Amino acid sequence: MPIGRGTSTTFTRGLGVAAVVSLAAVALFGLVLSPPDVIQGESVRILYVHVGTVWVAYVAFIVTAVSSAAYLWRRTRSLVWDRIAGASAEIGVLFMAVTLFAGSLWGRLSWGTFWVWDARVTTTAFLFISYVGYLAVRDLGGSHEQRARRSAVVALLAVLEIPLVHFSVRLWRSVHQDASVADRTTDVELDGLMLFTLALSTVAFTLVYVWYVLHRQRVLAMEDALDDKGLDLALAERRSEAVGQKGVR
């Protein structure tokens, strides 16, 4: 009975190498090779972290919602979906925290303050807190099915905040800028190297995301398997105790 192997496969090892190389390239291009902005100067370099991480956080929360829906739908019900949802939310929360942190540093340089109760910033903070709550709900205890069901409901409610965050800059007055690179109707022209670095950071953080979800959902599967084995063992012990007591009487 071979024992001791973890969650790595040839594919995830290759993915890990690609993620590390691309992150190193992001550091090189983001900090050294890309030019400073005409208006913002050097502080524009925070853009590559800020946008790359928020992209992954959005993707992570949407994957959490889709996986949760797949769990709740009877035809596709499987705990694999629940584990993917949980793994995805964990890295989404981390990257959303980085987005808020990097954004506050950038805000200090651009707006003169670390924090403003602005529509985009505030709704993003609410989104972050909602998914911290989602992770707390996952840890409430109970059976795997109870965990999966209640956290799936929370995930489907929390994801409704994403459109609110995205469109907050249009719905309310905001100091945070609207989408400018992806929006073709604006007259914003981004330098080719800046655009490349932005795309590179998005790819690099996405690779980290995929690597993490693959490994983490396998870790969660092992945790569930060990839980089940522990429960089976406890039940067997209880049964043998009960049989022993009957024999004594």
Next chain:
Amino acid sequence: MDDIGFILLSYIAAFGGAGALVWHVLRRARTLGRQLPDEDKPWI
């Protein structure tokens, strides 16, 4: 580069945060992997 401290801090937070999460999951995978037979690991 006047804003170097803030810029570096944002990169350290992103790379350091991701690194910490990766380290945690690999350590957990190694610990749990020792307690379970490979039959319980369908990805192998």
